[in-house]
Amino acid sequence: MSIFVDENTKVVYQGLTGSQGRYYGMLNREYGTQVVAGTNPKKAGSDVDGIPIYASVADAVAETGATASCIFIPAPGVRGAIMEAAEGGVEFIVAITEGVPAHDEAWFFNKLRRDFPNVQLLGPNCPGIISPGKCNIGITAGHIAKSGGPVGIVSRSGTLTYQALYELKQKDIGVTTCVGIGGDPVPGTSFIDCLRAFEADPETKAVMMIGEIGGSAEEEAAEFIKHHMSKPVSSYIAGVTAPPGKKMGHAGAIVSGGKGTAQAKMDALGDAGVKVGLNPTEAGDLMAEIVASL
């Protein structure tokens, strides 16, 4: 099994008529994802390579039975696009767009939780989600992942997500689902949301978790693992040598005053029984050991 998505997930792409949306929408369809619709109020009635375009997510849901949406709308429109998707009736929203203001993120996170408690938002600023062989929503290159299981992956960093998938494929280890939650200040889906889902998924036997400096999401995940997870976890945290107070790239990676350091996160995870690697390769090796002992 997979978490959040599977082969029956029907996806509407908000922004399918734009260059990014079209490019990745087509790649996702090629991979086997059910890409059932796109939206653009000005181009309703037209199609993109056979995929019908509707004026709104609500129309797309009514006509195609879409259950998820994928957002490639530029940052200024993301807040509106997310609310349109939730009001339109999809249950899972993947927002790929980067550069969304933190105040917008804080607003729609709380708005969804209050008015649409059954809607799960992934992102913004994330690579998306892939359940190898079943469904790929977002910008992950599908062929770097091996299908099957027994490992679930959750990651805060885009390229390190790919690195993790690839490390496991090299070792012939399959993945049930790989979730890129993104590194923004208020991610719609947290490590804990994914860990809980992986714990409940019978086909996932172990979890690989990739974190980075900044915030306290890894420490909270460690606390959750300690008390609520029976499945083994391996981990890697990027940014061990990042100087305090410097923001490294556009990810939400900023260290201030000794809090949120890689060391603090690794210590917390180690305390929770997680096998922590010092680099992505080591984390992959540790996962291979875990899988061999299952």
Next chain:
Amino acid sequence: MDLFEYQGKQFFATYGMPISPGEVAFTVDEAVGAAERIGTPVMVKAQVHTGGRGKAGGVKFAATVDDVREHAGNILGLDIRGHIVKRVWIEKASDIAEEYYASFTLDRSAKKHLGMLSAEGGVEIEAVAEQNPDAIAKIWVDPVDGLTEEAARAWVEAANLNPDATEGAIDILVKLYRAYVEGDADLCEINPLIFTPDKRVHVLDAKVTLDGNSEFRHNDYAQFDETQPRDERESAAHEKGLQYVGLEGSVGVIANGAGLAMSTVDVVNQVGGAAANFLDIGGGANADVMAGALEVINNDPDVKAIFINIFGGITRGEEVANGIVEAMDRVQIEAPIVIRLDGTNADEGRAILQPHLSNALQMEDTMLDAARRAVELAS
């Protein structure tokens, strides 16, 4: 984006918060002129993007215009934690009865806005936070609801300010929240927020960090971007649109993706070296971007070897390899380069690089081996 104190105050003033009359000055003569217009006594305050100004001698009281001349002369050009003072803020001096602390920031863990208010403001607020956390009254504001006056009142009462400061504090905090939200700030902090002998609540300092992602709806924020402190290397990278952070080591790092770039810096360190920088060239790795990145690194005299770490996802290995080859034709590189290319079509990419390999351009299969090689070449 961090604002200077005076920019922060001017930002607060647009939301109706009370600030003291003042002027920014870039020279001693300008400072004196400002003081004459404002009327002494004044404060002469260094404008730098760092804390600890007072302890470094960057904040002085001036009773007379002669004092202003002396202090401005000393403060302009002063090095405060590596920041050279290029401008001072001349502000009407205030009488202070009590010093408070007030701020709004995002609590990433609670996913709500966090307001903090304390009757024990001033320079020691961090010590207060550590030793006596109860002295800081906190309020979590749901962004959907915003901060109501009623909630602000309960919050102020919990902070045990002087009872006569209550109404003035509520007024400022409601405005501060508006400035924080409407201005798309990551941080709005007033320390100290003062209560004067004539019972007014007044903004005496301002620390504001704005969210660069919100520039699309704040056309005026470009002015703040220009005054961000960057070393030469960082400025050059910024102009090319590259995500660059200067570090102290000798191995130049180029990687695609922030996480991988951070990880590369870590690995260089783990094998006994030190990175000269963090440079994220983003998802694609075409010749233009690669050439720009190499130019930036090339201009850093401390760089003795360059480690290019690329993981191809959607971007295929051969595109990356062609980009590197083309970029190397365009930029005269001083230091030897070690490449690790993995991911989508890595074999095809490596085949393209193969005929170009030499002492100046080497290739390793794994991230760790490439890091070891680069560190070896740098030492």
